[in-house]
Amino acid sequence: MNPPEIWTSATRRAWLVGLAIGVPGGLAAGVVGVVSGTCCLFQFANVFMPALAGLAGGAIAAGTTRWAGLPPENATGNGAVLGLRAGGLAAVLSGGGGFLFALLVPVASAVISAVIARGDVVSTLAVSVAVIAMSVGIAAVMSFGGVVLGVLLGAGGGAVAGVMFGKK
């Protein structure tokens, strides 16, 4: 495998693809964090988005390398490495987005509880800390697993796309 060309237009496009697919993935993961237990589809989306991002990033990188007239080995290598970056970014955004999204609800509920329990400082603080701590814990566990698996699948998807579109 040849080393990848750093920050070519293909790299930028791979990052953009990772962003474009990672942000909706983050929202899907956020829904998992908030309404976990309602549907196995969200579990699927959290894994599928990084794999798709990896495939797309790898395909674009490998394709543009070939259009530039570089040998297939370069296309395969670039596809694998850039697909890894796109898939990894999608996975981090997916898991991180889910984590942040899952934080919004406990913070909002803490603010609401503070408004409702106006004047009772101790109970407001206790409720806020308990709600936020519990939700952060749940979101962290779910997001971490998704990020690890997502990064791996993004790398795999990029490598596959590198072979698919890098060789004739």
Added chain:
Amino acid sequence: MERRLLFALGGALAAAMTTPTLLVGVETAAFAAARPGIIATVEADVGPVCHHLPGRTQIVAGRPLPVCARCVGMYAGAAAGGLAGIVTGNMLSARPRLLRRVIGGVCVATLTAFVAAVLELAGVLSTGNALRMALGVPLGLGPALVGGVGARVLLAAAVAPDTTAP
């Protein structure tokens, strides 16, 4: 450095893609042996994700399966796809045209199953448990197959001779 990274990623991905095969094997054996304790232990990590609705759970030999029909299909697909990807990865990566057809077909099947599931969630489509289980298979098989083949490609790239011109 890059080779080490590729090797580590490939190894971890291969391990991740074979885990569903092992877990589904353990669960199937536990179900056949009527050992619900083992199933409950294996399901402990995914329990909150599956809704476990009795009406959407397949009954086999008079007993409900541990997860809903679509999840059963997804797990079976993930177990089969990961194993198939790792076994056939080297052969497929040597034939890019065949690889394009296989991955393209798998992507179409996975997206079709996903759209069907979303339509059912929205109340537009209604299917039985057997069809739900069948539609769940591509959802697990697609990403797992890509992961399995990708693991073999990454491992092969990590040990391949350097072709960079001096």
